[in-house]
Amino acid sequence: MRVGLVCPYAWEVPGGVQAHVRDLAEALLALGHEVSVLAPADEDAVDLPPYLASGGRAVSVPFNGSVARVAFGPVTRSRVRRWVRDGGFDVLHVHEPAVPSLSALALFCATGPIVATFHMSTPRSRAMAAVHGIAQPALEKLSARIAVSEPARQTLVEHFGGDPVLIPNGVALARFARARPMPGWPGSTTKGGGTLGFLGRFDEPRKGFEILTAAMEQLVADRPGLRLLVAGPGDIEAALAAMPAAVAARITMLGLISEAEKEQMLRSVDLYVAPNTGGESFGIILTEAMSAGTPVVASDIDAFRRVLEDGTCGALFPVGDADALALTLADLLDDPARRAVLRGEAARTVARYDWSQVAADVVAVYETVTAGATGVAEDTRTQRLARLVGLAGA
């Protein structure tokens, strides 16, 4: 099948949607499909993959409460139109079509089997309500809608109605399993040692970093070798100053790390700790730690409970309870047999989150919408309409 994927955000900037599109494209290629990805990209960049077509240079604009790197305008529109016309796609798959960028343009100028994936989950907002009116006619062109998480699905249902299917993000299992630990890590767990890992914004209360440091405070006296590896954006000095010196001395801060470094980091710890107090829709990081073969200790919020299958493939502790977390950590660090069991169960569970599996589900959607259809074509109606209201140039 010939698939045209459209990513609205700048290719060279790391981000969830970009990573999703890249992994999906590569999984589809591995399944033997032909793929072309259209994304805002700097054409002079050297490391662009061969399947990537540039939709133009990205510009930074404020959107939905943050700054997005997107591409739009008449030149971009003609590029998108040409890509659609010359692509000969069986199915067009746009990501985040409600973002003002390439996806919305592609949707505007194409007809035929079109699938859309929605990533964003935002509570009901005035902005989204305003977009609704503008976007509705375009969204009517979609043959199928996919949401990547339950909250994303709910957002979609709230704003646009209908009944989208849920296909979660995949995990590139092999990449995590292949990664090598950082030199000198994780060390030995005997004689009071052991390494814990934490990844995320440590200065955001919802991520629960303070619960972890409180638990560490109880453990450091008995465990002279205990260490904590932390990665993620935030003010490192302030965070270290806010905790007892005995705990701060055991922490290594990596700062903001790349995707490859994340794979390494997750292989470099004995236990991955997710003390989040809420606001997680899925917990992709848990599946990543599990793919890296690192047992997970997580708070028992719904999303984590689901991923860890009620504690069979990772340990759960009551949300916000530092004492319980300290106990759980000590027990697991002293019990290699139990860690091995969790590792085995985790490996079994994450297999179903692998990208090859997720891509097969997406292909099932493609097959459903392309049955009997003739393929994607240029929508000349919208071009006439654009000319009529003086937007022409494409």
Added chain:
Amino acid sequence: MTDVLWFVLALLLAGVYLSWTAGRLDRLHARVDAARAALDAQLVRRSAVSMELATSALLDPASALLIADAAHAARQAEGEARPQAESDLSRALRAALDQPEQLEELTGPVEGRQLVEELEGAGRRVVMARRFHNDAVRAARALRTKRHVRYLRLAGHAPPPPTFECDDAPPECLAREL
């Protein structure tokens, strides 16, 4: 004189808007038709795989009979009887396959494993195709209820497309969240 000009301009704009709406409706109806055809194809595929499973001699005769009967009825059913027949097939599949021993026995031999996989795929596609179809129907209906569409009969005289309502829940042992 300017009044007349304004009037003509307003008329023109209204005309453009109406023609655009009519085009939108057209496209939505075409989408409903395509989605309906896709749903048909997936339902037929599911009943075919069910029938193959029933006649494979891998199931015990009672389960085989149950599935064969439901699959046959689903394939024969037309019009209003169709959703009921498809629901019955879903129920029969659940009743027959949702026993731990059954699935174990069935997935032992290679051909059994293949059939179960195919059935799982067919079931998932039915769920998807039905959602896509009903989404299209809902969108078309929403536009048809707009006042200017109703008064000017932009949708023509055809009755609004019906949604396809049936029980398509797969057997639990084959279910994955969608």
